[in-house]
Amino acid sequence: MGVCPECRAATYQMRQGKLREEDCLRCGWLAIVGADGTCRCCRAAVRLGEDPAWLRAVLERRLLPAGRPLQLALRMDGLRLKTLPLRQTRPLTTVKLPSWARGRPAELQDDPCVCVTEVPGQLGLFAPCPRSFTREHGTRIRGRTPVEWPIVLAELKAIAAERGVGETWLVHTGDGARLALASRPPTERLVSPEALVDLPQMRPTVQLVLQRAGLLARPRPRLVPGWWSKGRGSCRDCLAWTNGNDQRCRDCQMWGHTHADGPCHRCGRGLPLRDGHCRRCLLLLAETEYDLDHIALEGGDQLWFGGPYAPHLKTTTNRAGEQTGLYGRRRLQTKRRIAVQTSRATAHTVSEHLAIPGQLLLFHALRDWSRLDGRPLPALTPNAEALLADFTSHIRARGWTLPGNQASLSALKFLVAHLGADAPFHETDVRLLAHHPNFAAPRVINYLRAIGLLVPDEKSDALLATARRYADEAPAAFQDGVHRWIDVMCNAGTRPSLPLAPSTVHGYVRRARTCLNIWHTVGIDDLRAITADHITTVLDTLTGETRKTTATAVRSLFRALKREKLIFRDPTRGITLTVAIPLPKALPDERLVGALDLLPFARDKLSLTLAAVHALGVHDQRGLLLDDLDRARGRLTVRRAGRLDRTIYLDELTHQLIKKWLAERHRRWPSSTNPHLLVTARTSADDNHPKVHPRAISKPLSRIGLQPGRLRMDRILDEATHTEDPVHLIRLFGLSPITAMRYVRAAHPDRYRPLPIAP
Known part of the structure; x- marks a missing residue:
């Protein structure tokens, strides 16, 4: 059989039915082809650019005639060519080659090499070995018609009508039934249920078809062939079953090379020992010291399988290189740790320092939580378990993940385990606990405040x-x-x-x-x-x-x-300084061209528009509230403490950016209760409803070389160049009279003389 060079993995996939062996559509050779009908060498040649005409034909869904030149690839270790199919499905152009060109007859064929016909009544010399059928084998014997095939075909059509399946299902299932009939021994008429395991697919359906047709034999009892059990048994040292041909298993042989013989203290047999015990007794002691699986027997021992299923004893060594202890790593140590944790959990008692509701404090002292590091937690009271479960539900309701809030869960569990859940917690105690790297306090404080179990601290700036x-x-x-x-x-x-x-x-x-x-x-x-x-x-x-x-x-x-009359005279009274008053400067036009397209997020675009169009600084943008936005009238109110509120009339661009930002905010944080218009991932989840940090507004703009203050100054100065009326600037931007005059003088320096009293 001539095939193009393929790796072993590809050959294995062909045997499993994932690839097929037929004529390559490009070179015409009989080879293992992929989903696009080409062999591996052809795909490598096309991807390396050696046949652009074929690649164009594939893109245009055309099929060129076979027989194109084939360039063999050199296979080297560490160098892997990309040979994935050019298309996952066949080209849509239905160009069929004649039967003589494809090398196969047009009619159904019967390959005599698949399930060779044996002489009826002849006995087998050896026990039947397992077969590995593929879908290709069923295709190769479609021309074979057993005697019972009409009955099986009738049952197949009846089941297809019941299930409402098409012709494709009938063909594939028929291939499986034909393979089952062809694989029968010559001395048997019925198909053994054990032989259906060899089919590539449709095993339950084929079994149902054969059962309805009366061609399915009764299942046989499980038998072990003589050639399988010959020379195999149990290891004479560890008694592991399914041993090899040797009298001792491989693990016991390696054990005997590194340990001296002697009488075992437990079983009394003369075997290689360590710490006075043989390998089998060491394994039993390690497995049954903490009997989590209940495998320890009274007056007997539990046997195990050998070979790859045998348990292994990992020896531990100290710094001097000496083997110590009966326990190894991984499984046995994990088992021991689980048993110790379980025993500790059952021995835990409720904390003796539970807070009593309504009890007054004689004096308040700061707690030193570091003294409790490494100690097991006391048992949780029912109220503490309910509070912890409610906090977990609170985290999920806010859209947060439990792994990301494990530090907050650990902090609350630590608090309720030592103080209980009946009395309120002092905010100072929670914040002191957060000094530990494994605990977090902000979300615990917000949750306790929301449910009324927090004694807040005196606020200090x-x-x-x-x-x-x-x-x-x-x-x-x-x-x-x-x-x-x-x-x-x-x-x-x-x-x-x-x-x-x-x-x-x-x-x-x-x-x-x-x-x-x-x-x-x-x-x-x-x-x-x-x-x-x-x-x-x-x-x-x-x-x-x-x-x-x-x-x-x-x-x-x-x-x-x-x-305060602490000094007799003010020494700074006669000190004067010459200070240069900077004038507002406009930004170059090229700094603003395309600036909106450089910002990827809707919030950053909105901040740029509020600063460059409506002259809102960072402080004013941080204080914007959702309630002050009137989208129906296109207005936005800016509240300023100690000054009159400013009303902004939204233009088309600002209105669209606000709409996009509100949609993005609802998509990312649908359960946020922060009343401010601009929020971040942190402020949206904080129950204290803080404002965004100034850097959250200025940092995205600084990345493109802009500053909110300079944008605001440029907008006011641009408006001042079109008018000399300071009252207009005061009404439009909410400026003070002195600031408005400063912008007017900077925009029209030739119309104003210097002040006579100016420094």
């Missing part, structure tokens, strides 16, 4: 806390003065005043502490000893915006101390 820490780190002579300064800025001084924002307080103290450290270095230990020269000396070492902000912070410090 992080920026103010940092400013207080800066004051504590200042030189000892200046600490009281800095704390009094912070009190004044927070409206906690002796006289009432307007409080400043926490960010402003933090920035002032951060700038001023540099000056305090320098003054302490030169030997000044009292704020009343600071003079204007000391301040000027420090400011002269700074430049730009840093010099301006430092001077503002120092001026605020000494004004507050003078107000």
